Amino acid sequence: MSEKKALVLFSGGQDSTTCLAWALSRYDLVETIGFSYGQRHGIELAGRPVILEKIRRLSEDWKRKLGEDHLCDLSLISNISDTAMTSDMEIRMTENGLPNTFVPGRNLMFLTVAAMIAYRRSLNILVGGMCETDFSGYPDCRDDAIKALQVALNIGMDTRINLVTPLMWKNKKETWQLAYDLGGQTLVELIVKDTHTCYVGEHDRLHAWGYGCGKCPACQLRKRGFEQYRSEKEKNG
Numbered sequence: 001m002s003e004k005k006a007l008v009l010f011s012g013g014q015d016s017t018t019c020l021a022w023a024l025s026r027y028d029l030v031e032t033i034g035f036s037y038g039q040r041h042g043i044e045l046a047g048r049p050v051i052l053e054k055i056r057r058l059s060e061d062w063k064r065k066l067g068e069d070h071l072c073d074l075s076l077i078s079n080i081s082d083t084a085m086t087s088d089m090e091i092r093m094t095e096n097g098l099p100n101t102f103v104p105g106r107n108l109m110f111l112t113v114a115a116m117i118a119y120r121r122s123l124n125i126l127v128g129g130m131c132e133t134d135f136s137g138y139p140d141c142r143d144d145a146i147k148a149l150q151v152a153l154n155i156g157m158d159t160r161i162n163l164v165t166p167l168m169w170k171n172k173k174e175t176w177q178l179a180y181d182l183g184g185q186t187l188v189e190l191i192v193k194d195t196h197t198c199y200v201g202e203h204d205r206l207h208a209w210g211y212g213c214g215k216c217p218a219c220q221l222r223k224r225g226f227e228q229y230r231s232e233k234e235k236n237g
Contacts, residue, residue, distance in 0.1 A: 005121075006125040007125070008031070013129070013197045022182060034072070077106060084199065115159075124159075191210070196211060
């Protein structure tokens with residue numbers, strides 16, 4: 001395929017929205033996929049259509065490139081896991097050194113299902129917001145896991161799909177800066193006001209960095225990154 005056609009894993013959060021803008025700036029056609037898996041922060045799914053519509057308004061080029069959105073029911077995940085991401089329990093560290101928000105195999109399943117849809121839709125690139133710089137230590141966010149899965153998927157489906165992770169080596173400050181570079185202050189404000197990252201689903205309090213409880217690992221990463229990004233912008237004028 002000569003055209004570069006991408007499927008972006010789009011949850012409605014900061015990272016996936018930034019990745020969507022990144023893909024729209026590079027590829028000829030961009031479709032999106034989200035997953036409903038019984039996540040505690042299901043509020044993120046409600047924001048997806050709003051974000052997509054606002055993304056279309058940011059650029060005529062992006063509007064032209066942005067294609068179909070897919071929403072998949074993966075409630076199986078919550079049925080076979082017992083984590084703070086899918087159940088109302090206190091967020092804490094576990095004996096294996098991982099937070100109990102880790103959902104084993106979640107990203108592996110997301111990418112596998114996305115690859116299946118990409119195969120059917122003749123899309124040759126999968127874009128995900130996985131990162132092992134500022135993250136909670138999830139093994140399936142690591143670069144070696146993504147590369148290994150890419151090999152397995154392509155062997156198993158006889159394809160040449162590329163798994164692309166533009167945020168893999170960026171910290172949260174750099175992710176905010178990337179959003180600014182891609183869509184200016186308008187995109188940054190969209191991410192602040194319309195995306196959701198908080199693990200516990202708190203969406204009543206709007207902070208300078210967005211909605212959230214301000215205490216869970218996702219909020220802490222997002223808040224710290226935003227404060228560092230804003231501090232650097234103020235310093236550089």
